[in-house]
Amino acid sequence: MTTKLQYSRMPGRSGLVVRDFLWMSADHLLSVRRNPFSESYRRFYFADTQAIVVTELPNSLAPTGLTAAVLFIVTAAALMYTWHPVWASLCALLSLVSFFVSWRSADCACYLQTSVSTEMLPSLRRRVDAAKATALLKAEIERTQGSVSAEVLEMGPPVARTARLATSKPALRHSSGQMHWMAFALMIVRGSISAISLKGAASIPLGIAATIVGTAILLLLILAAIQQRNSDLPVGVRRLVYVTLAFYIASGLASFAVSIYIALQLGPRATSQAMIMENPMLKAYGLVDLIGFLVLGCTGLILMWRHQRSVRTPPPLDLGNGG
Amino acid sequence: MPLAPEHLACSRCNTPIPPADWNREHAFCPSCRAPVLALVFPAFFSKRGTATSGTPVLEAGEASCFYHPLKRAVVPCDRCGRFLCALCQVEFLGQNWCPRCIQASSEKGQLAQLDPSRKLYDNLALILATFPALLVWPTIITAPLTLYVVVRYWRAPSSILPRTKIRFYIAALLATIEIGAWIWLVLFLIYRR
Ligand SMILES: [Zn+2]
Ligand SMILES: [Zn+2]
Ligand SMILES: [Zn+2]
Numbered sequence: 001m002t003t004k005l006q007y008s009r010m011p012g013r014s015g016l017v018v019r020d021f022l023w024m025s026a027d028h029l030l031s032v033r034r035n036p037f038s039e040s041y042r043r044f045y046f047a048d049t050q051a052i053v054v055t056e057l058p059n060s061l062a063p064t065g066l067t068a069a070v071l072f073i074v075t076a077a078a079l080m081y082t083w084h085p086v087w088a089s090l091c092a093l094l095s096l097v098s099f100f101v102s103w104r105s106a107d108c109a110c111y112l113q114t115s116v117s118t119e120m121l122p123s124l125r126r127r128v129d130a131a132k133a134t135a136l137l138k139a140e141i142e143r144t145q146g147s148v149s150a151e152v153l154e155m156g157p158p159v160a161r162t163a164r165l166a167t168s169k170p171a172l173r174h175s176s177g178q179m180h181w182m183a184f185a186l187m188i189v190r191g192s193i194s195a196i197s198l199k200g201a202a203s204i205p206l207g208i209a210a211t212i213v214g215t216a217i218l219l220l221l222i223l224a225a226i227q228q229r230n231s232d233l234p235v236g237v238r239r240l241v242y243v244t245l246a247f248y249i250a251s252g253l254a255s256f257a258v259s260i261y262i263a264l265q266l267g268p269r270a271t272s273q274a275m276i277m278e279n280p281m282l283k284a285y286g287l288v289d290l291i292g293f294l295v296l297g298c299t300g301l302i303l304m305w306r307h308q309r310s311v312r313t314p315p316p317l318d319l320g321n322g323g
Numbered sequence: 324m325p326l327a328p329e330h331l332a333c334s335r336c337n338t339p340i341p342p343a344d345w346n347r348e349h350a351f352c353p354s355c356r357a358p359v360l361a362l363v364f365p366a367f368f369s370k371r372g373t374a375t376s377g378t379p380v381l382e383a384g385e386a387s388c389f390y391h392p393l394k395r396a397v398v399p400c401d402r403c404g405r406f407l408c409a410l411c412q413v414e415f416l417g418q419n420w421c422p423r424c425i426q427a428s429s430e431k432g433q434l435a436q437l438d439p440s441r442k443l444y445d446n447l448a449l450i451l452a453t454f455p456a457l458l459v460w461p462t463i464i465t466a467p468l469t470l471y472v473v474v475r476y477w478r479a480p481s482s483i484l485p486r487t488k489i490r491f492y493i494a495a496l497l498a499t500i501e502i503g504a505w506i507w508l509v510l511f512l513i514y515r516r
Contacts, residue, residue, distance in 0.1 A: 007484055023484055032484065037447055039482050040440040050367035055334035056358040109334040115366070120334075138362055145365045152368055153345060215458065 065102025
């Protein structure tokens with residue numbers, strides 16, 4: 001016997017690879033967290049819901065993102081004017097990305113309280129979505145429970161209540177950060193390969209090795225980004241993973257742009273490999289790539305090493321003899 | 324300062340929101356001045372219902388609970404028909420179920436109402452059919468693997484949310500094309516001369 005429930009979609013979403021949604025059925029709210037391979041569910045029954053708190057947060061990312069978007073657009077226009085179509089389109093793309101980031105960044109937080117826990121609803125991170133969703137939820141919950149009368153509200157919070165689990169942030173998982181270690185170490189390998197190529201020893205096998213190492217790093221970074229959510233890894237490491245992913249995408253786009261640029265510039269004259277390899281644009285790109293990989297990889301390894309050391313040595317016991 | 328659990332707190336600074344501001348639009352956090360909307364419902368004020376422990380003890384001539392022979396049965400299970408006492412009776416989807424039926428159903432993955440998670444095999448198949456194709460050569464392994472996943476998990480329980488089988492269809496189509504391309508390549512290499 002399989003019972004299919006009727007669910008309807010609620011406003012709001014968050015995340016790119018691991019995404020959060022809310023769905024509503026006749027008697028409960030379903031909070032869905034979906035990664036590419038599975039979905040996990042949390043159910044909040046309307047009859048058990050005690051309170052919903054929506055707090056508007058200052059959106060610090062939006063002004064920065066908008067400024068960046070405007071700057072990129074101006075740069076793109078200038079590049080277009082000086083007839084650098086490839087770089088202009090790259091800047092236009094970055095402007096779109098910045099605009100999207102500022103448009104989608106969180107500007108509120110929504111918590112749902114039941115008798116046993118207080119849970120954040122991650123998909124309600126935009127005020128517009130939160131307002132729509134809470135209106136729907138309020139209607140459903142009040143249909144189940146009725147509404148609180150003015151007298152009850154005046155009495156204030158119930159005093160003697162049965163013991164409840166304390167409001168707590170979700171417990172942090174311990175993570176050894178294996179993916180992070182491997183990714184950062186491979187990035188140094190990848191940087192070294194770039195360095196050898198740049199020294200003029202570029203060859204087909206070296207190119208293949210760079211591609212394989214590069215793919216492995218990308219996969220490890222994606223896994224690391226998934227694994228590090230709600231883990232005890234330091235903020236620095238987690239941010240670095242996102243920065244590195246961004247660098248990766250930028251590097252990929254740049255390599256694409258450079259190869260098109262070279263193809264346009266040399267055209268049918270590009271007969272010898274040496275001619276392509278000696279191109280100053282390619283050299284510059286290789287240098288930026290090399291420095292990027294080495295700096296990000298080293299920073300990552302240092303941060304991971306510091307994290308591991310801090311986990312292994314417990315903090316000194318404060319016995320309160322200081323005064 | 325530990326926060327009393329019967330308070331509603333501002334999510335930004337954790338300061339309790341005064342009851343006067345509950346269920347009020349355009350309220351502000353008393354500490355950080357962030358606009359706050361705190362909706363409270365009757366469940367917040369009601370004590371949790373105490374468990375019904377006063378189950379009547381069985382008297383002569385009465386039906387007894389299947390799981391507790393000394394307790395009086397109050398309802399039959401709507402799935403298996405066993406008689407249940409007030410402790411064993413679980414109200415579920417507007418029916419009375421016994422704990423064993425609920426456990427059995429949820430272990431078989433049939434109960435969309437209880438599952439904490441579901442695997443998305445259709446996404447797995449689609450990812451197997453697309454991403455390795457960017458590097459071309461891994462498809463010699465991943466294309467047959469995709470077909471295996473499609474066949475093996477076609478009927479496996481998927482998301483409890485509305486979801487079509489379109490990803491399975493696309494994955495199977497792509498995998499078939501990839502396998503076809505490999506066969507064509509092999510034949511081409513053999514009969515080239
Ligand atoms: Zn506050
Ligand atoms: Zn039963
Ligand atoms: Zn019983």
